[in-house]
Amino acid sequence: MTDAIDWPPAWPRVLDARFGAPAAGGYRATPEAFRVEECLDFAPEGHGEHLWLWIEKRDLTTAMGARQLAWACGVSPRDVGYAGMKDRSAVTRQWFSVHLPGREAPADLEAALASASLTLLAQTRHPRKLKRGVHRANRFRLRLTGPALEDPGFAERWAWLCQHGVANYFGPQRFGPEGRNLHRAVRVLAGGWRKRDDREGMLLSAARSFLFNTLLAERVREGNWATPLPGEVVVLDGSASQFTAEAVDASLRERAERLDLHPSGILWGIGGSVAQGEALARERDLADHYPALCAGLERAGVRLGRRPLRLRLEAPRFEAGEGEAWLSFTLARGGFATAVLRELIAHPSLSFRTPPAGPLQGGEDATSAAVQR
Known part of the structure; x- marks a missing residue:
């Protein structure tokens, strides 16, 4: 016998009781409109068997990026490490590690990665493989559009979440x-x-x-x-x-x-x-x-x-533009940007009631649902 699960769930927003339901809004029109940067609370030591690479990826899951990196370095995918799973439909920056004991990075690594929509920003060494969940937080920068930005209550909703x-x-x-x-x-x-x-x-x-x-x-x-x-x-x-x-x-x-x-x-x-x-x-x-x-x-x-x-939204920032707004904030590891957006705008992909429209929305991609142990 299995449990009866009602779907879609009626999980309430916090701010509806105070401000009413949010107006319609749009986000992630392009990968460049949804930017994520991984935050570690330590720095690689600069030596060791593992090559650590600071990489920007566009429209790729973390798992896809790891496979491309393994191919470019001539190693097995299990020799590639990363801390967190980042969005696909986004421009994201995160560290990867590659086990290369006694070996230098391939001479054509930067070009090989560029052909796969991966930009190599920096590289160094560390004694250990990068493990899942060791990052501290993720920094988001998101572009919003739509009627929600014209709602006088939008600024109040944002200010309330920040506080x-x-x-x-x-x-x-x-x-x-x-x-x-x-x-x-x-x-x-x-x-x-x-x-x-x-x-x-x-x-x-x-x-x-x-x-x-x-x-x-x-x-x-x-x-x-x-x-x-x-x-x-x-x-x-x-x-x-x-x-x-x-x-x-x-x-x-x-x-x-x-x-x-x-x-x-x-x-x-x-x-x-x-x-x-x-x-x-x-x-x-x-x-x-x-x-x-x-x-x-x-x-x-x-x-x-x-x-x-x-x-808590760390270092929140709001930048208004012509017909758009940019939100920036940092969330602790495991937090979903969609939890913030859901309080600010109404969008089908944030409702739990319809299939996501287009790419996945939030702080992790489809393969990121590994259990936190």
Whole structure:
């Protein structure tokens, strides 16, 4: 027996209660209108067996770029590393590593990459392969158009998000057109997940993302998505550090208000939750509503994790132009630009209700749904 999943989901926006629904808007008309730059919090050491390459790619998934890089360097794709999966329909900059012990980069590497829409910006060495998830954040620069920019409330919506943060929903692309990734995950988990059915972990990730978004949506409806509950696990902003707030006093509420810490939601998996009280009761309610999904994830061996319910927009900037606007902001690793855009404009690809129109939208591409372990 499998869980009944209603699709499309009615996951509410935060700002509708305050400003009403946003007006229609457009974004990502071209790859150049959606720019992403990966941010590390360390620098390569300048020596070692791994060649690190700072690359700009256009209209390519990260996986596609990695395969092109492996071909150009004459190595296996497994010898190429990267930290995060970036958008396809975008211009993105990120680091790749190539295992070349005792070897120099091919003399024609820059030209070979250029022929595949990859621009080599810098190169250096490091002792270790670049691992998934080691980046700190992603910097976005996005071009918006349409009636939403003429709405007097647009500036207020943007200012509110800059001050209070954004609900940290997983974006529509995580679930596939019409929720197909999720529906397939339900079937696969009911029958017993196998690696050969889901080599990239996309189905496991879709299931966990659905459970997280469902929990977050309930908190948004109640208006307490940014305020810790008694027994909640809170996450320090910009850090993996977390602790259980056994009691919520004025000091904790003040820290949450200034975005120093955030409530968190469960990423379902094996391992005991350290939440207590009301927060733990909500996690148990989630398992009662979706027992097959939760049990299937545990049988698959996915380890329990936490994700902040809120994201802070770092260094936000708004630039108005003639019939357009550019937004710039940095989001912590794992954050979706679509979570920000969804609060500002109405667009079919942001609604969860229709298949994405054209290329995927957000902070990751189609193969980026690997489970966070």
